[in-house]
Amino acid sequence: MPWVNPSTKLQNALPLKTHPAVFVPAAWPAEPAGVPILYIFPPSKQAITSVDAECVKYQAFLAFSNYKHTIQECHEPGMSPSGQLPFLIASDGRILTGRQIVEEVKNTAGDLESRLTDVERADLTSFTLLAETKLDFALLFTLWYDNRIRDTVTFPMYEALYPWPLNKILSRQIRAEKTEWMLSRKSVLKRDEILSDAKQALAALSTLLGSQLFFFGSKASFLDAVVFSYLHVILSQLALPGADVPLREAVMRHDNLVQYCRRVFNTFFALT
């Protein structure tokens, strides 16, 4: 016979009248249940691809994998459990970021890389790493340290999100964070060195691509998502009328990469 706290007994014995809840929270996400949602940094007006390379990367990966989902815009990285956009709300309500998204998509929509040989897998890993370090770094550096880009593209992009004077503070704060991140990778930020690293990476990627449809034959892989995201952002965001942005020029030199980027965009992200 378990001992029952007399206080609990008394509480249970007395009548408690319960009314229905005053408020049932709207299901979140407020979408048809079961459809996963990818939260991305807002796109520019003309496109459905985000202006943020990391978000484009996952948009592309989901599109390549034919993973059924919807897109929501969000400019608060704080909403994401990792503090970074994008994040995915899976059909069962789990909130996933980064690698977890890749795993989730592989498990539900099939593995894009299952047909690759071991050599190709090794290439995929090393070229992904190459793009995610060299191209990412060069893009970040150009966005925050190319004065024209910074003043006409990057700052306005962030400043549009918040009211004055908070927008001035926050955009500078983001720049400080990015600078700190870059300095944690390189002790000195040299424009020429960063650019030549990117050029080498672009040359290597151009060679790997050759005249193929995708990097590993006729089907897209995660590497395609990665490279497309950087190329697309570089080509679309860094286009300044009447000014040459070195990183963009470096991409433009590789015809096959430009064609590739255009083709992927038209196939997967063209507005219908």
Added chain:
Amino acid sequence: MDSQPPLPEMHQPPPSASAAVIDDAAYFRQNEARRLTDLVTSSQSRPLHVHSIRIDGITHTRSTLVEQLVSPILQSETLGDVIAESREACQRLNRLGVFRDVAVTLDTPPRGVEAGGAAGVGRELVDVVLTVKEGPRFYARTGADFSNYDTTTNITTKISNALGGGEYLEANASYAVQPGVALNESAAAFASETGSYFQLLASKPLLPTPRFRRANRADPEARIEVAAYNTNRNAQLHQSHDEQTKGLAVRYKTADPYYGNHEFAYDVAWRHLHNIAADASGSIRKDAGHTLKSALSHSFTRDHRDDPMLPTQGTYVRVREELAGLGGDVQFAKGEAEGQYIRNLGHGFTLSSTLRAGLLMPLPNSTKPIRVNDRFVLGGPNSVRGFAQSGVGPVDKKDSLGGTAYYALGLSLFAPLPRLADKPIKAHFFANAGSLLPSTISTSTTIATPTPTTPATQFSTLLSSPPSVSAGVGLAVRFSILRLELNYCLPLVARAGDRMAGGLQFGVGVSYM
């Protein structure tokens, strides 16, 4: 004797209910005091002019300022004037907040003065000597405070009379920890820090130009303040987030013990909702990020209770209005009111009744939703007892979402305890009721379509929906700066979703229903 100016009327404290027995010595002293008063009263209209004012003991305060404050004494024509104006001058000096002690002495001027006086022979002259003592200029205090869910350590340093005109600079820092959570919750996900607070404040008295025969009461005590602050608030326990606020505020404050205190403020606050818990509800997650609130507010407080912590009679009124949306991205109008009426039933019994209500409206052409950090919360040992802290009203999963309209009622009977009738400890019987509603009422899981609400419809919904009710019995103890309560609570009516805290509930705080 008839044309004498009336002495400034003083606000007498209400006569004590228990008249003390007056012994012989006290009777004699009282008699003597009355005799002196009579003497002064009877000679009030005696013509008397002030020859000079001397102020002793000023070191840091600007002498021009002090001179201006006491100058009306010079216009005195009778003894009554001299006394009344000196008293008023002392009060004015006290309002500066820099003197620890102000005393007045009337003195005869040195011989030969009346002969040389050009204004007229035969005039009687007097010297007024004001002896003041300046308080310490530098002040520091450390302390510990307690409230329901945390303990706070704080430090205050203050430089008073910084520029010689009663201005002060103050820095406050406090840091709160949550010992209960740290000890009881096995999940280390809760940081034990519940918040920190830092404020830099500069305050300056606003002094009206003193005029002869004008009572100080006519101009309420006023100060203007500029403050910069930074607060961190941990709302993980009930709302799954942390909030950091950095702000600048300008406040104009007036204080009048009888007519009440007003505060007009303009506040710009940068709020950052961050550190959303992994299992936070979507309603909280949606509100993550930065917002800028720019708001005008006014609050009025009038406290006529005999003891704010455990009163036996009096009334208390507090009203606050806030309008956010002059710039920034937060737009709302908010009003909140609280009234308390306490009646002494005799024999140590006290009946206290409290009503609180609040309404929060988005501005007419605003598209921004009202966020969790602007909404009201209800429930807990200091409001509707018998429910958990913020436990009444809308919830999503485990998070209290807060609401945009609420009311709460409290009725408490305090009874003396046997053998402890003269101690600040009372038996406490209470009944509380309260209701907190969201702006959109949805009773199904489909997406709520926000219907335009007016204050009238919000209030009618509020009043027509049944409140959460609890009752109970316990002990209430007054300490110098706070009240402790230990109650056995029984929730009687609740809504699905309300977090109840039946059984023993412990309350610490300064403001109760």
